[in-house]
Amino acid sequence: MSKTSRRVVSGVLVIVALVVSAGGALGYLGRLTLVFDRHPGKALAIVAEVxxxxxxxxxxxxxxxxxxxxxxxxxxxxxxxxxxxxxxxxxxxxxxxxxxxxxxxxxxxxxxxxxxxxxxxxxxxxxxxxxxxxxxxxxxxxxxxxxxxxxxxxxxxxxxxxxxxxxxxxxxxxxxxxxxxxxxxxxxxxxxxxx
Ligand SMILES: [Zn+2]
The missing domain is CATH 3.30.1380.10 (Muramoyl-pentapeptide Carboxypeptidase; domain 2)
Structure with missing residues (x-):
């Protein structure tokens, strides 16, 4: 592999890693949003104490x-x-x-x-x-x-x-x-x- 193609490969890997971790973070936030959406303005943790x-x-x-x-x-x-x-x-x-x-x-x-x-x-x-x-x-x-x-x-x-x-x-x-x-x-x- 030439120096240039190696650089391209590692560049692609970095992009893939970034996309995957951003997707993970979004998924996590998405779940949080869903929980809050069920009872607007109230987290489930609070509802459970009522x-x-x-x-x-x-x-x-x-x-x-x-x-x-x-x-x-x-x-x-x-x-x-x-x-x-x-x-x-x-x-x-x-x-x-x-x-x-x-x-x-x-x-x-x-x-x-x-x-x-x-x-x-x-x-x-x-x-x-x-x-x-x-x-x-x-x-x-x-x-x-x-x-x-x-x-x-x-x-x-x-x-x-x-x-x-x-x-x-x-x-x-x-x-x-x-x-x-x-x-x-x-x-x-x-x-x-x-x-
Ligand atoms: Zn019942």
């Missing part, structure tokens, strides 16, 4: 359940919840928000209670998500609707407003995604904990 009401007044149509205030839900999710509730109400169906937003701390407490109940962390983690960030309730994207008759209405009609049931073992649990109205609901999976 507590929801621990309980609420009794559900007017079934006192075994609560009807919590939708406190702590990100604005887009709150709007979608309100739209869902009024559409149901127009059709004579009352939805009770048995559980909505949880903070990391609230989710951790649920896990600790499950450990007490079932005896080991391994058994508890079949029923309650741990670490807390795995829970869509902590991320403010999930609601539990009761009574079951009302949840059935949501399963049938919620997709058009962005609310889909996700798990076979949780008929009451719905998650919000802005893509569901156009993309449709994803297929059910057995459970949130994978057990």
């Amino acid at each position: 507590p929801g009401p621990p309980d609420g007044p009794a559900c007017p149509i079934d006192a075994r359940y609560f009807d919590e205030k939708p406190d702590g839900l990100p604005p887009e999710v709150l709007k979608a919840w309100q739209a869902l509730r009024s559409k149901a109400s127009e059709q004579g169906v009352q939805l009770c928000l048995n559980d909505g937003k949880r903070s990391r701390q609230q989710q951790r407490k649920e896990f600790d209670e499950a450990v007490k109940k079932f005896g080991t962390e391994e058994l508890a983690s079949r029923y309650v998500l741990n670490p807390p960030d795995r829970s869509m309730h902590v991320l403010g994207q999930a609601i539990d609707i009761q009574p079951i008759e009302s949840a059935k209405w949501v399963e049938k009609n919620g997709g058009a407003l962005g609310w889909c049931r996700r798990y076979e073992n949780e008929q009451w649990h719905f998650e919000y995604d802005a893509g569901y109205p156009t993309g449709g609901c994803p297929a059910l999976v057995p459970s949130a904990t994978g057990s």
Whole structure:
């Protein structure tokens, strides 16, 4: 190889290295942007710390359940919840928000209670998500609707407003995604904990 071609080769290598590292940096920044885009102006880390009401007044149509205030839900999710509730109400169906937003701390407490109940962390983690960030309730994207008759209405009609049931073992649990109205609901999976 002549001196000139060697210089050309190493020049090309330097350019390739620069392009690859710039691409990597952009990819990294891109991911960061996505995280912030989901909740404009709020990082997920902050959303995860926002507590929801621990309980609420009794559900007017079934006192075994609560009807919590939708406190702590990100604005887009709150709007979608309100739209869902009024559409149901127009059709004579009352939805009770048995559980909505949880903070990391609230989710951790649920896990600790499950450990007490079932005896080991391994058994508890079949029923309650741990670490807390795995829970869509902590991320403010999930609601539990009761009574079951009302949840059935949501399963049938919620997709058009962005609310889909996700798990076979949780008929009451719905998650919000802005893509569901156009993309449709994803297929059910057995459970949130994978057990
Ligand atoms: Zn749930």
